[in-house]
Structures are given as C-alpha cells and as structure tokens.
Amino acid sequence: MRPTVHDVASEAGVSLATVDRVLNKRAGVRSATVARVEAAIARLGFVRDISAANLAKQRVYHLAFIIPEGPNAFMRGLEHELEQLKLRSALDRTEIRILKVPPFDSAALASALESLDTSVVSGVALVATESAATREALARLWQANIPIVTLVSDMPGSRRDHYVGIDNVAAGHTAARLIGRFVGPRPGRIALVAGSMLVRDHVERRMGFDQVIRAEFPNLHCLPVLEGRDDAAITGKVLAECLAAAPGVVALYSIGAGNRGVIEVLSGTPAYRDIVVVAHELTDHSRKALRDGLFDAVINQDAGHEIRSAIRLLKARIDGTDIIDGQENIRIEIYLRDNLP
Amino acid sequence: MRPTVHDVASEAGVSLATVDRVLNKRAGVRSATVARVEAAIARLGFVRDISAANLAKQRVYHLAFIIPEGPNAFMRGLEHELEQLKLRSALDRTEIRILKVPPFDSAALASALESLDTSVVSGVALVATESAATREALARLWQANIPIVTLVSDMPGSRRDHYVGIDNVAAGHTAARLIGRFVGPRPGRIALVAGSMLVRDHVERRMGFDQVIRAEFPNLHCLPVLEGRDDAAITGKVLAECLAAAPGVVALYSIGAGNRGVIEVLSGTPAYRDIVVVAHELTDHSRKALRDGLFDAVINQDAGHEIRSAIRLLKARIDGTDIIDGQENIRIEIYLRDNLP
DNA sequence: CTGAAAGCGCTTACAG
C-alpha cells in the first residue's frame, strides 16, 4: 500500500493539519517541524494523491482560452474542439471559458488578457499576436502566478510556460521537400500564398520553405509572396493575377488559411490542374481538394491534440505535477489522399 | 453545484446505500425503488464523480500487456513506453504487467492469455497473432467481462473491444503514392521487403501498396515480395541477391521491421543510393537513414500514443465512461527528414 | 505554531 498523510503524520509525530501545511508549503510552521515532516515524507516515499486532494478542496480549474474570431477554418476547428470538451468538462472539474478577439489585433488581445480576473482564472491559453501591450498583459498574469500557454502561434521571450504548436520553420522545410520531390527535375517557378507577412508563423514557414528550395532544388524558383489576408476573395484575386502574369508556375505553397481562394482559382482553369500544391491545415475544403487531386499534400497540426495538450500542461503547472514530453509534442503531420484520418 | 449522491438520495426519498446500489446496478433492489432513483437521477442530471468513487473503492486497475519479445525495434519501443508509464503508475491507481511471448507464435500467445487470472486482471492489451487457440483464449476473457484491446496487429472478428493501431491497407496506399510521386514518370521496378507474409499487417500493407501502384503508376512494376523475417542478416541476404539479379530497381518498400538489413545493403553499394526508399516505423536506424538521405520517407505509428490510447480505452470500458474518438484514432504518420519529431 | 474534528463525493460492511 502507498503511504498516506496519516502515515506521514505518525512517522513525523505531528498532526494531519501540520503535514498538510508542509505539503502545501503554507507559512506558519516552525522550520524544525518542517524538516521533521519532510524527512518523514522522504523516508516513506510519500506521493500525494492529487484526486483525493482535489476532492477535498472542491477544486475547479478555471481555464481561459483566447482565440481569434472570424472565418479562419483552423481557428474554428480549435473552437469546436473546445466546445466538445466543455460538454464533458464537469466530469473533470474543469471550467473552460472561450474569449474571442479580432484576428491580427494585438490591442484587442491585450485587453482580453487584462480583463481576466486573476482571483478567479487558474490558467490561460492564447493564440498570440505580438506587441508590447500583449507582453505587459502577460507579465501581469505571470506575477499572479497564473500558468500561460501559447497556442499555434508563439511569442518567444514572453512570460509563457509553454508553446503548444508546431515548429513552423520545419513545416516550411517539409513543404519545400514535398514540392521539390513531387515536381522532379524540370525547372519552374513556385507561387507562394500567405495570409500576412506580419504573422510570425507565416513568416517562419516561408523562411523554412525558401531555405530548402534554394539549397536543394536549384531548378525551382520562388515568386514573391502573395498576401491574401486569410480571405478567400482576396486570395483568389491576387493568385489569379499572379498566375496569369507569371508563366511557368509548376508549384504552389499555400502558407496560410486562404485555401478556399486557392481552390477556386485552380479548379477554374484546366491548365492549372497540373500545378503541384502543398497547403496547410486539414479542413473540409482542403480534404476535398486532396481527394480530388487538386492538392498534392496537406501539412496539418491536430487541433484536438493541441487543445488537450494545452489543458494538460496548464493543469500540470497548477498541480505541480510532471508531464510526458512525447505526449505534448505537436507533430508536423503530412497528409496525402491515402492517409487521411 | 453539481448534484451528488446525497441530492439523489433525498430527491428519491431513499438512503445513500440504495442510490449506490442502483448506480452500480447491484441486485436486490425492488424495481419500484430502482425506478424512483433513476427518475431522480434523470431529473437532477446527476453524473457520478468517478475519482471519488475510485477513492472510496480503493480501486486499482490491473492491466496486462502481451507483446512479442525479440529484437523487433518497434516492439521494444512499445515496451519502453510501458516501462516509462509504470514508473508513474502508482499516481493513477494503475498497475501494468508486461508479458513477453515469442514473436509469430500463436500457441505461446494463447497460453499467455490462459495464464491470466480473471479474478485479478481488469483489462488486457495484446499484439495479436491469429489462431483458433488465441480466439478461444480471448473468448474466456470475454466471458469474464474483461475488456480486451488489440495493439498494432488486429484480429478482426475476435472478442476484442477495440483495435489500437493503423489501417495497414491505407498505409500501403500511402507508401505507394510516395514512391510513385518521388520516382516520377521514368519506368522501373520496385523491390518489396517484408518480415513474413504470414503476418496480417504485412499482407495488408503489401496489398494496399500493390493496388495503388497498379492503378496509378503504370510505369512501375512490383517484384515478388522478399521475406526477411524481420531479421537484419536474412533481410540483407535476400535483398542483396534480389538487387544483383534484377536490373532496373528504382524503388524499395520496406514493409516490416527489417530496416537494418536494408540499410546495410543500400549503403554498401554506391549504385543503390539513388533507389527511392520508403520504410515503416521510426527507430534510431530509420531516423539516421532518413537524415543521411538513404531513406526518402518513413511511415510511422506512434508507440507512446498507442500505449496511452490502449490504457484509456481499457479504463473507459472498466468505468463505463465515454471516449473521445479523435484522441484514440492512431494516425498513419509520414516523416521526411524535415519533420522528424 | 499546532491539533482535533468535520467534510469532499462516493462505497462498504453490518444490521435489521
């Protein structure tokens, strides 16, 4: 049998209340007593039963998720996963609150962060948009000892405990190799369509893509990046113009969330059907494009996994427990039409 | 506040013990009383707190994992994940027992299953090898109402609750498309190296591979399957003979666990370096081959995910709780040198 | 600075 607080108490010759004080690092215990209890804990190899503690405490984890509003299908996917979990959240004493903010708007993000009541919220996950205001808002939470996790889009150097998402430079490398290998030795140009070059993940993917194309596929050449603002209409327009103007485009890398616009343009013109296309994020549209042979590969990060991982990470920091690294590592998933989940 | 057993008891006008009897479907309650309690549960929307129940019960989950012994790196990976979890298993009231059996030996598997004490074990996961004896052994467990999960290798039609692993036909499709696209339009032959054509997963991968090559890549032609018994020396020998005898091999599909033998042969002869290679399972050897450019892609299933999923599925059946489908879906992962985890 | 007692939401003998 595992030792319990009772065992520790009698081993240390103190009461349960005192063991509890030491266990939870509460003030007001003589240091000699603390030492006695800690020695007993070590001797017995005591590990506290978190679910019993949570039961006694009637602990509820109040987690806030801040994600961009708008039509971005991937963000809606994250929201959908959150909603699913909310339905069963009472089961695990978890209260999830979703705050939606305008996309690409760091001021709105900062004020959402400022609106959080640090006496209520026990952990925060956010899709980051960088700015000084965001940084300061995070610093406030940090000072209140509230665990913070960035989701999908990171903010290195800020007060966050973890980043839950993929390595976007490596994702760019991956896209480049797929395109380079699928196109083969023939020469040609590559069209790049991003949402905005102000967003860190798009910049990183593009950078990674460029590196591998330059270094390993000298037959290919990248055109300047088109910015479609993750909007189908704008994306379609700029892409159509680009393809009409630039001959010899053999491949296309869709960096952001503008897949619907890309699909419309490509499926509208028979001559474009041979273009090798690699896009990001598995959605209804990109799945269909993959099945129809319009897209050749889709690079994905699993929204469900990311949400569950963010929750596990926040709870682990709240409880002071360990995590399993492999479980929290978000993979750069490659999908062809054959291995769709 | 969520309703508790106390609320249900007073709502139904019975005692806690009676609520508990109804909740756990224990016999010896008048059906009128059962109805009253069930009505109260429905009216209140009561959902029982499993961790409180487990605390009161002092429940321990006794899970048995049966996996093949021997040098197969993937199986050793599964075992490693299990050992990692055992270190922290006391934390979640889970006792994991690993039984190792000779590979490809259904008689040994069956007797391992027969050795399990149904009064102790609460759930079983096994890497299946098909046979009548295995089937009967599983039927015994099924009769004792013990949840069963097949791992990595399935046994359709047997008494198992779930299969935790990939769709191997789809994995074969995926390998075929990668090879077809990477090779491009030039004609050539494909060497196939499996462990044994008596193992269901290898047969299925091969079948899926063949389907896609025939239907979509008429420039390519599959050679007869070589059987290396998942042994480096045997694999190396048969592959070397095959490549020496058959000219025009442009690609190789390593279906089973014989990657070390494949690597030795390919890296030993400069002329073989251009062969497009797709292999299964990420191990130290296959990672290195990918980085060195010897392998072009590796198809993987995540051993850690599979172990965690098997445990979640068994516990859910034991507790009678729901699962999240997306979380238990094992992906056909594609790795290039760029997206290695 | 420390302890005795009650309670978190369940289950389990034991009595009747």
Next chain:
DNA sequence: CTGAAAGCGCTTACAG
C-alpha cells in the same frame, strides 16, 4: 429489500 455509520486520502475552519 433498505438504511445508518464508518471510511477512502486529502483539506479546512476553528480552537488553543
């Protein structure tokens, strides 16, 4: 067939 009381491993007022 049903209920009162104690207990699972922890925490929390309240007293001293």
